[in-house]
Amino acid sequence: MRRSLYPVVWKELRDMARDIKTLVAISLLPLLMMPLMGITSIYVQTLQQGVAVVINEDPGTLTIGNATFSTNDLANSIVAALKSKGFRVLNHSVKSYDIMIIIPKGFRANLSSLTRVALIRIVKSVGSAKSNEGENTVQSVLGSFARKVAEAKVKYLGTLAKKPVTPDSVLNPIVYTTVLVGPSGTTVSVEESFRVMLGRILAFSLVFVTTPSIAYITDSVVGEKERKTFEALLATPVPRWSLVIGKTLSASVIGLITGLADAVGLLLFFALPSMTYGVNLFSLLTPGLMIAHVSAVYLSVLASLALILPIVIRSGSYRVAQAFSLAIISVASVVFFISLYADINALTAPLRYTLYVIPYSHAVGMIKRSVLGEVNQAAIHALVIIAEIGVLLALAVKLFSEEKIIYSKT
Amino acid sequence: MSSNGYAIRLEGVVKTFGKKVQALKGISFTVPKGVIYGILGPNGAGKTTTLRIIATLVRHDRGVVEVLGHRLPEERAEVRERISYLPEDAGLYHRLTGWENLLYFAMIYADDMESAKEMAARGAELAGLSEKDLHRKASEYSKGMSRRVALARALMVGADLVLLDEPTSGLDVFSAYTIRKTIKEFAKRSGTTVLMSSHNMLEVEELCDRVILINKGTIVAEGEPKELKHRANASNLEEAFIKLVGEFD
Known part of the structure; x- marks a missing residue:
């Protein structure tokens, strides 16, 4: 039993299991943050009601060849489209609005002419988050309306020239097709193209798991000194490596808990876009990907602990340790x-290699490669991060100084 | 040196913190095996630094330190196997029970779980807590109870040398009395060498076979309490200390 990890791990786990408040806090952070991110990125946009004003100053109809168009119908289409996006639509000018659309006088005359263009005025409020969404909606309606008018004009010109004319040959003389391909070069579906987005979100979600573990290990080392338990322990035959590794492994349980909470949070996060877009994103969350994600979470936590431990051990005070903790959290x-x-792999050499030195880059790499099905590449990233963790822990053992710990200020 | 009957030998030990603070200015003393040996001195005299050097926690700058025949700092691992140390105001792991606090340290010293439990049971007996108290979280303990468990943790491991830094500091009369009684009975029963520091002259006079008086990092006097009192022509050790320190200054 002596010279083994067991006593340290036994004590640390027992101590941790009774720290219910910390355990609840670290579980709730990712569990709440992931769905909250989903809500803020999608629902808040749709829940926020914009105000639009649609004014038709030139009501009536116009004729091009055999086709008849109505500015009233155009205005109604704009109103309907904006309402479908959650806008409150008014037909008279008000002081405060997000977007205003005006069909000016003379619009019909210009639209029916073969030599002039018709103008529609769009007024956007500066700083309005909804004005761009409103503009996109209006442009979509106008595009469809303009296409119908253009087709009527082409047909009319064909009639005048007594030549057979196909509107598309005039309006769209060039067409193109777009195909999405995966890393292997084969065509992928639209749903599968969401994998790239998924990889990015999964990688970003790691940010929520590093903070609690760093805070925990800092408290575990500095707290022992503060509570005056470390000095007696340091005079015992307990090997220094077992203190470093034991504390790291025990604190990494925090990583497992946050990893699992993160995974649950992730499922909730994906429930929202699935409901919103009607795309089954759950089909992308394969067991392999979930394993890769939880592994990346665990290794990120271990990396955080390995990064902070040499600093906490050598730091002269609790404040210094906390300052370094904050710095590491910021880097992460x-x-x-x-x-x-x-994509870190696609960055220019100096930046790419700098990022490769940081263990977190490889955790990101693990997830992104797994998402694309590149298992070998993901495994290489996993091996690199494990090697980096090993080097950092060895450094922590090497830098272990009883005198520094005892005489550091709390 | 231990083979010559000494548990500790310090020769010209110097320790400086930073560039200016010289905590120990070349102290020398030897502690015979099987005695309770006291380091007596006011706050800042260098008592804790001396104990920390012997406990392998602090490296001295100059001089010779031998503990149980092992040279420090080279043979720290060997020394740690044979000593136990109670720092001043030593705390307990407050989320663990008293029993778990004892068991944790027992596991560090014992070869297997069974021996660890036996060791912890010995500690529980030394702490003198009821079965109910022993299984309460340490955060619920009074200062006196915490100190009894911390002392028991240091005494139970079967060390050849026990280092106690101000074991009764900050305790009420009853708790301090219990702690002194435990130390005395333990040393008498086990024959273990005990090196303890204190600034409580009466405590040292009651407990220690031999003492050194230390002030500002220098040893002022060394001998049996009776001898020191006689040398200073004092009625108690406190008076002797004041006279001897005064002579030294």
Whole structure:
């Protein structure tokens, strides 16, 4: 039993199991944050009601060849489309609005002309989050209306020229097709294309699991000194490596708990877009991917502990330890944030290699490669992060100084 | 040196913190085996630093330190196997029960779980807590109860040398009396060498076979309490200390 990990792990786990408040807090953080992210990114947009004003200053109809168009119908279509996006639509000017659409006088005359263009005025409020959504909606309606008018004009010109004319040959002389392919070069479905987005979100979700474990290990080491339990322990034959590894392994249980909570949070997160877009994203969450995610979570936590431990052991005070903890959490957040927008492998050499030194980059790599089915690449990332953790823990054992611990200020 | 009957030998030990604070200015003393040996001195005299050096926690800058025949700091691992240490104001793991606090340290010293439990049971007996108290969380203990468990944790492991730093500091009269009684009975029964520091002269006079008087990192006097009193022509150790320190200054 002596010279083994067992006593330290036994004590740490027992101590942790009785710290119910911390356990609840670390479980709730990812469990709440993931669905909250989903709600804020999707639902808040739709729940926020915009105000739109649609004014038709040129009501009536116009004729192009045999086709008849109505500005009233156009205005009604715009109103219906905006209402479907949750806008409150008014037909008179008000002081405060997100977007205003005006069909001006002379619109019909210009629209029916073969030499002029018709103008519609769109007024957007600066700083309004809903104005862009309103503009996109209106543009979609106008695009459809303009297409019908253009087709009527082409047909009319064909009649005048007494030549057979197909509207598409004039309006869309070039067509193109888009095909999505996966890493192996084979065509993938639209649902599968969500994998890329999924990988990014999964990688970013790691940000919620690093903070509790870093806070826990900092308290575990500095707290022992504060509570005056460390000094007696350090004079015992307990090997220094068993203190470092034992504390790390025990604190990594926090990682497992947050990892599982994160996975549950993830399922809740995906329930929202699945309901909103009608896309079954759950089919993308394969058991393999979930295993890769939980492994990445666990290794991220171990990496955090391995990064902070040498610093906590050597730091002169609790404040210094906390400052370094914050710095490591910040570095982790930056890496996870980068992963949300960029592929680390595709970055230029200096930045890519700098990021590769940071263990979190490989946790991100594990997830992103697993998402794309690149198991070998994911395994390489896993091996690199494990090696980095090993080196950092060895460093923590090497830097272990009883004198530093005893005489550091709390 | 232990083969010559000494548990501890310090020769010209110097310890400086930073560039200016010289905690120990070349102290030398030897502690015979099987005695209760006291380090007596005011706050900041260098008592704790001396104990921490012997407990392998702090490295001295100059001089020779031998503990149970092992040279420090080179043979720290060997020394840690044979000593136990109670720091001043030593705390307990407050989420663990008193029994678990004892068992944790027992597991570090014992070869298997059965021996660890036997060791912890010995500790429980030394702590003198009721069965009910023993299985309460340490956070619910009074200061006196915590100190009894911490002392028991240091005494139960069967060390050849027990280091106690101010074991009764901050305790009420009853708790301090219980602690002193436990130390005395333990040393008498086991024959273990005990090195304890204190600034309580009466406590040292009652417990210790030999003492050193230390002040500002220097040993002022060494001998049996009776001898020191006689040398200083004092009625008690407190008076002797004041006279001897005064002579030294």
